[in-house]
Amino acid sequence: MIRFCSEASLRLAVVLIVGCSSQPAKDISSYGASVGIVNHTGKFIHSASVNGGAGGHMEAWGAGAANVCCVSVPRVWSPGMKLLVRWDMPEGSVHVYKQALVEVEKYDETGSVYIHVLPDDVVRVVVSNYDGWSSKHPIPPPKKPNKQLPPSP
Template sequence: MLTASACQSESKMLSASVIGYNHTSAAINRFSVNGAGGPNLGPHQGGGKKSCCGVIPRHWVPGLRAIVEWEKDPDPRGYIKRDQYGQFDNKDYERHAANYSRHKVIVEIPRYTVAGTLKVHFLPCDQVRVSADNIKPGDSRYPYNYPMEMEEPEICQG
């Protein structure tokens, strides 16, 4: 009797892989969505590596949001001195890392019919979009089909 009722109950939350897409010329050194970490992303890269695992509702609910936190390196190709063993020079690394910025935003997750991967898009001007469906970027039904190399404005609007 217990076994039959346990099989009939459906979990309200699901485990979801986390994947990122960086549409900017900066590097995303690290990021998280609702506390679940994602892979680092070079400039204009993404979609390859997945991390595990975030949690999303099995069924979309109105007002569903995600908290995204990330660290950005605006000069990912900047030179950092290395010692004779190939390790970064600590002082030079600190000089470079002083330009990193940290960000946190809360964004809405659009409606989905079938829960899937948590996909995080990093856009110019520190804008972020998140989806949690099972549709891949490039599909006409996907809500965020941005080009990987987006034009970055000189000045970002408020």
């Protein structure tokens, strides 16, 4: 009987240790986020999308609100999370389609997805509750360069 009790106690201890050491369930839920575009270039963006969803346009050096719906985004950020970004920057009347698989920058709370198109086809993606022109947005808004006046004679 003593052997049975000690064997049962050992099994119970193993179950408790294994049960207490397991990882909490990871939140894999997602939500529908609106998409905004921030253009850090001197070229017009005719359209842009994330993972095939949403679309919009943005003037040169423009920053907009996230007012186009929607793309599915995980509620909890995880390292290596990427989204496929496609955009069209026409050259005259010819459409020039581009795309990039972009790692989403770390976010701590849900929000809208913002596509930042920078010179040389560099793209950054952030999740934020602040519009692209806001001083609280994770990436500063674009600034149109000052035109240099020719020197006076």
